[in-house]
Amino acid sequence: MFWWTYYLTFTVGPGYVPKDWSADLEDAHAGRQVLWCSKCSAFRPERAHHCKFCQRCVLMMDHHCPWIQTCVGYHNTKYFLLFLFYGLISCSSFLYLFYQHYHQLPSPDESMPEDFAAAAETANWRGNAFLLNDHVRLIARNKTFIDYLAVHSNPFLAKMAMSWGTSARRPKKSEEDYNRYDLGTMANIRYFLGDSMWMWFWPTPPRGTGFSYPSNRRERSDDSYDVPGESYDLRRR
Numbered sequence: 001m002f003w004w005t006y007y008l009t010f011t012v013g014p015g016y017v018p019k020d021w022s023a024d025l026e027d028a029h030a031g032r033q034v035l036w037c038s039k040c041s042a043f044r045p046e047r048a049h050h051c052k053f054c055q056r057c058v059l060m061m062d063h064h065c066p067w068i069q070t071c072v073g074y075h076n077t078k079y080f081l082l083f084l085f086y087g088l089i090s091c092s093s094f095l096y097l098f099y100q101h102y103h104q105l106p107s108p109d110e111s112m113p114e115d116f117a118a119a120a121e122t123a124n125w126r127g128n129a130f131l132l133n134d135h136v137r138l139i140a141r142n143k144t145f146i147d148y149l150a151v152h153s154n155p156f157l158a159k160m161a162m163s164w165g166t167s168a169r170r171p172k173k174s175e176e177d178y179n180r181y182d183l184g185t186m187a188n189i190r191y192f193l194g195d196s197m198w199m200w201f202w203p204t205p206p207r208g209t210g211f212s213y214p215s216n217r218r219e220r221s222d223d224s225y226d227v228p229g230e231s232y233d234l235r236r237r
C-alpha cells in the first residue's frame with residue numbers, strides 16, 4: 001500500500017487551475033473569493049496558489065514536495081497523507097524486526113552496515129512521524145500549510161515555504177479569516193478522508209472539484225469579489 005499511495009500521489013497530481021478559468025455568479029452568491037495571479041495573468045479560485053516549480057496555479061496548494069516532484073494539493077492530499085501513514089508503518093515494521101534480531105547480529109565491527117541502515121531508518125521514521133502529525137493536525141482544522149503561515153508569521157517557515165515553491169503572497173490575517181472552512185474536527189476529517197472510517201485508510205479520490213469549498217459562514221448577498229487592488233464585479237461581465 002505504501003508504494004501504491006506513493007504512485008498515486010505523484011501521478012494523480014494536485015489539480016491545476018485551467019488557464020481559461022473564470023468565476024460565475026453562483027460563486028459570488030456563495031461568498032467565494034477570486035484572486036488575481038500575476039504570474040499566470042489570470043484569475044484563480046479561493047485557496048489556490050501559484051507554484052514557481054510547477055509554473056501553474058495549484059488547487060488548495062499545501063506545498064511543493066521534493067519527494068514526489070510535484071505539489072500536494074486538492075486532488076492528492078489524501079494520497080500524500082496515506083503515503084506518510086503507510087511509510088510510518090513500514091519504517092516501524094523494519095525497526096521492530098531489526099531490534100528483535102539485533103542480538104543475533106555478528107560482532108560490532110561486522111554489523112556496521114546493519115547499524116547504519118537502522119540509524120537511517122530511525123531518521124526516516126522520525127521524519128514521517130513529524131510530517132504525518134503536522135498534516136493530521138492541519139486537516140483536522142481544514143487548513144493547508146500556506147493557510148497556517150498566513151496567520152503564523154514565522155520568518156523561518158515563510159522562507160521555507162518560498163523555497164518549496166509557492167510564490168503567492170501571504171498577507172497577515174487573523175485566525176478568523178481562515179476559520180471559514182473549519183466545519184468541526186470530525187466533519188473536516190470526513191471531508192478529506194471520506195464519510196466511512198473504513199475508507200479513511202484506502203486511497204479514494206476526493207469529493208468535489210477543488211474550485212469551491214464548504215464554509216461555516218452564511219452566503220453573501222452581493223455579486224462582487226475582493227481582488228488585490230480592485231473589486232471584481234461579476235455583474236459587469
